[in-house]
Amino acid sequence: MKEAMQALGALFLAVFAAGAAWAGDETPGDFDYYVLSLSWSPNWCAQVGDAHGSEQCDKDRDFGWTLHGLWPQYDNGWPDYCKTTEHPPSQAMTLGMADIMGTAGLAWHQWEKHGTCSGLSAGDYFALSRQAYEAVNRPAMLRQLDKPVTLPASVVEEAFLEANPGWNADMLTITCKESAIAEARLCLTRDLDPRPCTGRTLRDCTATDALLTPIR
Template sequence: MRKLALALALICATAAPARAEGDRAGDFDYYVMALSWSSNWCALQGDARRDPQCDRGRGVPFVLHGLWPQYERGWPSDCRTTAADPSRSDTAAVADLFGGAGAAFYQWKKHGRCSGLSARAYYALARQAFESITISPIFPRITQDLKVPASVIEGAFLEANPGLRADQITVTCRAGMIQEVRLCLTPDLTPRRCGADVIRDCTLQDAELNAVR
């Protein structure tokens, strides 16, 4: 019996080898651009880290959490790439976009390497993606903590971006708070329908939205 179990284990190992080296860079279907509501991220994580993003007076409503290569279902990770990591000056140049240079470098390591681009080109594309979306002027004017339906946040983006459809955007929540607005984009940054595993709208009617700091 022990010999049989060992033989079966060897057969299975041969039939389904582990992918130890990760996914191939540049092999993906579309991007998910995640915009994080900065004040809520600070309340959940940033304040405990004493992250500079959370300093009062910055006046930042959304920061770019990431521009993530995505499959129609699932996403690549630990991608193999010959692209060099970004320099300190490269990450410093996008600190305003990601909320900090450390966050920018982390996003390159986790997601940017899967884009098939150089670090500088990935950061440039991330800024282009962020600037392609209009953020309603109502968001920077939120000066007190609110409780709102998550659908109101999505509606504000749809109103500010007339070409955007409801199946191209989703709002996520965490711990009763608005967490992120996620938009699905083709590799050339045209809005497209989100994959089935991305469209998971928050349905809270009283999600917390903390005041802009």
């Protein structure tokens, strides 16, 4: 029994070590495409931000769709927390993203988790993220809500497709969290042209009564 337990322990350590090595093997800049993730700020604030006192949720901020992040993707899966020789962003860089991301803290986290895998410097990564965000026409109709509504998640997708001629349904997914609209995720080439999504990025929210709360 003791020998069997030792063998099992050795196997566990070998598997753990292999997994750890794999996790660190991702090479910055080695990926297939980007996902641009936009978060519906009022829902995020109701679910998370208010409880943490996030400045993003202050009533004078007027946030609708904020930039969650620009994420390097593989056709199946994604890299994160890559080992990079690039310098981390300065405080000025992260503060400079708060107008579209809500907080400097989110900008820092997005660099640490996703930007390090882009192969870009922090400044170039944030500039590319802003370029991608500003290229999207965010549906004006969703900013006109004056009370919470429930609706099929597909309606939000259709609103984005109508506002952005040239996009196809397989280039965009809408996600939900706790029965509420969470994010719109657009798949982009390295040149920021819309392209079909793959893998888990294809999974649309299928809720027919997803909550959408109005801008504060």
